[in-house]
Amino acid sequence: MTSGDDRQSFRSRLALIIFESDTPLGKLFDVLLLWTIVLSVLFVLLESVAGVRELHGGMLQGFEFVFTGLFTVEYLARLYSARNALHYARSFYGVVDLLSILPGYLSLLVPGAQYLLVIRALRLLRVFRVLKLSRYLGEASVLSAALRASRIKITVFLYTVLMIVLIIGSVMYLVEGPENGFLNIPVSIYWAIVTLTTVGYGDISPQTPLGQLIAAMLMVVGYGIIAVPTGIVTVELNRAARARGGRVCPECALAGHDADARYCKRCGAPLQL
Amino acid sequence: MTSGDDRQSFRSRLALIIFESDTPLGKLFDVLLLWTIVLSVLFVLLESVAGVRELHGGMLQGFEFVFTGLFTVEYLARLYSARNALHYARSFYGVVDLLSILPGYLSLLVPGAQYLLVIRALRLLRVFRVLKLSRYLGEASVLSAALRASRIKITVFLYTVLMIVLIIGSVMYLVEGPENGFLNIPVSIYWAIVTLTTVGYGDISPQTPLGQLIAAMLMVVGYGIIAVPTGIVTVELNRAARARGGRVCPECALAGHDADARYCKRCGAPLQL
């Protein structure tokens, strides 16, 4: 056996541990990774709290550098052991892995950049995938398929919302004016979005009777048109739910059988499971 | 008849009164229990109001001890008369019954603990069940079955929401900073949840143009993705509604056939139209 074979075999064994979780070692790696990510995100959150930072700031920052170092080693190991390093580096997970370590180094130059390390939480996604939480991923793909199928309808809806807040925002700037907190049109549009989406902070609110009338109409519109995205997504989810059970009868070609059907509901012929 | 038989018969007669409501005495017991629970919760609410406490605090606390005593006697009677005392003590209702008296005694050591007595309201559930409000319980079980069937989809949805508020919360902490009320990342995440769910207290609100832009986008996302849980639950309720309206197979007794089914989907036997 040559040293090239050795290296090859080491690479594939490494890949088995890092990328899969079928072996005990691979599973251990993923569980360790899971907890390291959770801890690392928790430490970033804690470090941002003034009281905690004053008491344990040094320790937390030390841990953050250790975590960043560990994730860097892991990233390099993934690059090394991946079948196609470039393909991995440009995949969704590859980019997230890189973004999960960069802010750690950036924070040496730009204080505060370390708070962006929370992006590490996205890495949990891969751990879930590797740990074969396949029912969750199946349902997630149903949901995202339904949202993708609604893509165009939702874009049309968002364009309509944008037109409404643009025009109402400008009108309210004229009606209420800077003296009532509607400082300029962009701020008025911000207020219109806060109102249409029924968030309603109350940091800006209309003071004149005409402004309150327009605001009331905008609220009723916002309250009503939430029905539109809800209706769109419900219809798509409904279709997806029916489509999954949609096998075809080999005798009479009736489609749309339930997921648990074993015989055609029209002609009684056995269905393929 | 021995005294053991007497005791046995007393126990089963007691169980009939306490656990059932088919006899006049059993029904009276449940109606009395209903009003005792309602009164007891009302007294806890009233005692927390400063003005009322100053005037009638002693009387209210006296009543609370009486109620706690009564419920303790009732709990012991249930333990004594239940067919399997351990089984009762570990059931949902058994735990609620215990939690409904413990804060009463705890309040002697920890003032304020008596406010936890409102958990007694959960006991009303049993009274409803015993009083044979079965249509309500039937509908409740349809609702909870639909929610259970949506369990995985809703978990996936909540995980997505958690990722969004975690990342947006961290970004807003960097953009707005402690001087605008975003004191630390946990508080920023709290703000992101307040905004995404369209609650919008306004105790914290973005002041910089960039922060307001990010907030506006978060609002539109929150306004839109409420469609997802709504769609999920609607589809499940729809499925449940159709399943209940189905006919039953004369061969294998499978229920829930579609309105247009002519053959059983499980055994292929012809259905009655």
Next chain:
Amino acid sequence: MTSGDDRQSFRSRLALIIFESDTPLGKLFDVLLLWTIVLSVLFVLLESVAGVRELHGGMLQGFEFVFTGLFTVEYLARLYSARNALHYARSFYGVVDLLSILPGYLSLLVPGAQYLLVIRALRLLRVFRVLKLSRYLGEASVLSAALRASRIKITVFLYTVLMIVLIIGSVMYLVEGPENGFLNIPVSIYWAIVTLTTVGYGDISPQTPLGQLIAAMLMVVGYGIIAVPTGIVTVELNRAARARGGRVCPECALAGHDADARYCKRCGAPLQL
């Protein structure tokens, strides 16, 4: 013809004008009534505005008395001409008619009672009915039928919501306490409702980290469970929409045909229209 006949005929002619709108005079009466109601409600609104009251208060109050007098005459005429005076007086419209004049007289004793005259707006309902806006009434009855069919499910839902706000309200009173605005348990429950329904005034908001954590969870729950009433009503409306077209085939007894179907979609037999 006796004078009794005359009176009889006068009564029925009056009833034709007041209760129906098939004659030109009946239609005129209803249109006049419509505008009198709208004006009268508008005057009540205007009289409540301090600036307007100071300038035109006397005139507006004068008009209100005139309107109250007119509606009293109308009420008496309805009582006189109704086929069954008692039946009218106890019907929904009879009660609304009475409630629409009482506050006018009450305001002589209790200043401010006149603001309750806005209940007159409910009288518009009858005008709509009489003016044969039947398509609107048809759709309204579909909507209210769907809500009635969801009655039990919605009661169960409201009971669940009540339990949540009762328990969370009590816990928040202990966690936050009077010093953070949670003055007593009733106020805490009010806050919990403001939060769960995503209204979020912000007049009371949690200040402690633990309180903010509980509030955040309550928000997510409130944001999610809005799916439940929405799902319930959607399913019922869907059923109502299908049921309206739900005729049965005379040949093969297939039900659920579309509203525009003329032939059975399964056996091709003609359907009864």
Next chain:
Amino acid sequence: MTSGDDRQSFRSRLALIIFESDTPLGKLFDVLLLWTIVLSVLFVLLESVAGVRELHGGMLQGFEFVFTGLFTVEYLARLYSARNALHYARSFYGVVDLLSILPGYLSLLVPGAQYLLVIRALRLLRVFRVLKLSRYLGEASVLSAALRASRIKITVFLYTVLMIVLIIGSVMYLVEGPENGFLNIPVSIYWAIVTLTTVGYGDISPQTPLGQLIAAMLMVVGYGIIAVPTGIVTVELNRAARARGGRVCPECALAGHDADARYCKRCGAPLQL
């Protein structure tokens, strides 16, 4: 060739460029128009920001006049080259085109009128149409058809909401009164709308226990009845989705048959499965 023919041919070539986008020149025109509109709206927004206006106000106003001039030339060219000038001038797009230039001239007389120029954003609609974004327009027409079909139900719903806020607004004015911010009935109605739609600014909020109880009930109602428009639109969208997926009758060409239909529901002819 006469000069009349020349003019005719110039007009039709102009129309081809301005109204269509099949030729390279027509496409170029539309893309230029798209960016001119976006820039022009952006400049209006920027000019409203005090800080920007002080620095670049003159330049931005200059650009606005240039844009207004360009759009005026375009409007005249459209009038000149349209097959029927009057028909164009009275169409939706014709009116929007006119409204997009008028505020520019009006601002010479009434300062501030230029902010109404944001209405130019509506002109983007035409550009989208011309650029053959037909899938988006198809989905938009499905959405607007579903909303149109729900028109009557939604009117009934809005009338109910209006009645609720009118009556609750008047009651709250009596309960809370001007000293708690409920200055008059119109303001109370404004508050009721803010609350019912779950916007909840918090600029006005009930202070008395009775007022908070009524407010809490209004919130629960508002939280619940959002189910109604959502249900209405979902059912209509569902119907639209099914109608599009249907098969076509070979005899009478009726589309929109159910998935399980074997005979045409209008003419009874057998359908292809």
